[in-house]
Amino acid sequence: MKKIYSDFNEAVSGIKDGMTLMVGGFGLCGIPENLIKALADSRVTDLTVISNNCGVDDWGLGLLLKNKQIKKIIGSYVGENKEFERQMLAGEIEVELTPQGTLAEKIRAGGAGIPAFFTPAGVGTPIADGKEVREFNGKEYLLEESLTADFSLIRAWKADKMGNLIYNKTARNFNPMIAAAGKITIAEVEEIVETGDLDSDFIHSPGIYVQALIQGNQEKRIERRTVRQ
Numbered sequence: 031m032k033k034i035y036s037d038f039n040e041a042v043s044g045i046k047d048g049m050t051l052m053v054g055g056f057g058l059c060g061i062p063e064n065l066i067k068a069l070a071d072s073r074v075t076d077l078t079v080i081s082n083n084c085g086v087d088d089w090g091l092g093l094l095l096k097n098k099q100i101k102k103i104i105g106s107y108v109g110e111n112k113e114f115e116r117q118m119l120a121g122e123i124e125v126e127l128t129p130q131g132t133l134a135e136k137i138r139a140g141g142a143g144i145p146a147f148f149t150p151a152g153v154g155t156p157i158a159d160g161k162e163v164r165e166f167n168g169k170e171y172l173l174e175e176s177l178t179a180d181f182s183l184i185r186a187w188k189a190d191k192m193g194n195l196i197y198n199k200t201a202r203n204f205n206p207m208i209a210a211a212g213k214i215t216i217a218e219v220e221e222i223v224e225t226g227d228l229d230s231d232f233i234h235s236p237g238i239y240v241q242a243l244i245q246g247n248q249e250k251r252i253e254r255r256t257v258r259q
Contacts, residue, residue, distance in 0.1 A: 032193040032237065034222065035244040038068035041216055045074055045181050048101075052137065052177070052208040053081040053091060054184040057109070057253045060201030061090045062185040062218040064246040069183075070094055078102040080177055082133065082204055083109045089251055095123075104177065106130040110253075129157065132174055134207060139176035141210025141239070146175045182212025185248070186235070189219040190228050193237030202234060209235045216242045 035041040042065055045051065055061030066085075070093040077100050084103055085092035094100050095113050102124040108114050117123040128136065129151045139147055148171035152158050162173040184205045187198035195217055197205055209215050217235075222245050 031191045031225075032240060033242040034191070035216075035242060038064045038218075038244060038246065039071060041065060041242065041244045042068045042072055042074075042183075044214065045069060045072070045077075047074055048076045049074075049180040050078040050080065050178075052179040052182040052212055053079060054182070054203070054205035054208045055090065056082050056200070056203040058086065058090055058251050059253075060185050060197065060203050060205055061085070062183045062216075063090060063248050063251075065183045065216060065218050065244070066090055066093060070097055070099070073097065073099065075099045076101045078104070080104045080137070080179060080208075082106050082130065084111055084114045086111050086253060087113050098122075102126065104128060104133070106133045127157075133177075134204065136174055136177045137204070137211050138207040140178040141207055144176055146173055148172065149174055177211060179208075179212045180214065182208045182215040184209050184215060184217050184235075186217050186219045188221045188223060188228065189217055189240075189243050190223050190225045190237070191243075192225045193217065193240030193243060194228055194230075194233045195219070195235040195237075195240065196228060196232055197234050206235050209239045214241045215239055216244065218244055218246055218248075220248065221245065 104126045118125045132151050153170045186195040188196045217240050
């Protein structure tokens with residue numbers, strides 16, 4: 031059995047100043063929202079955060095931005111977060127923007143123990159500055175180093191007590207690869223079932239990648255609601 035927390039503040043108590051975190055989600059879809067709120071309450075600071083984006087102004091990782099808890103963000107876009115944009119333009123936060131596919135592969139490679147790989151994405155752009163460029167079969171490729179983290183905070187739909195996870199549809203997004211790339215992975219889930227209750231053919235993340243679980247209710251906010259006139 032994995033460690034199963036009942037208190038979100040206790041779950042994130044091992045995260046200290048200056049650590050590197052990976053956080054699952056795409057926009058607000060599939061984010062570990064209660065773990066993030068607990069992290070905001072903890073006031074831990076000088077964090078390096080690796081995530082596709084940084085939430086919105088008042089939710090998700092946007093809460094950490096508001097508290098000035100993030101020193102550096104590695105992600106694929108700024109999105110519609112005005113505070114993120116303001117801090118970046120003001121030089122208050124270090125931002126490393128990475129093509130989305132490259133970011134996904136850097137995380138996947140980190141979880142697989144692959145230190146670096148070559149990709150054509152970013153050749154001839156500012157992304158290539160300071161990076162090795164090598165030619166294969168007449169085409170240029172960039173050397174990109176993989177990513178790992180001290181802690182990975184992820185969100186899943188169901189877990190069994192051994193930490194095997196199933197994600198719900200598009201909430202799967204970055205969560206499986208982030209689960210594999212953290213030294214310690216904490217999964218926020220909607221339901222925890224007994225070991226053996228999950229169909230092994232439908233498990234997305236094996237429990238070997240997960241060190242702790244916590245069950246909680248999520249608001250599941252919609253980033254931008256569009257309705258018919």
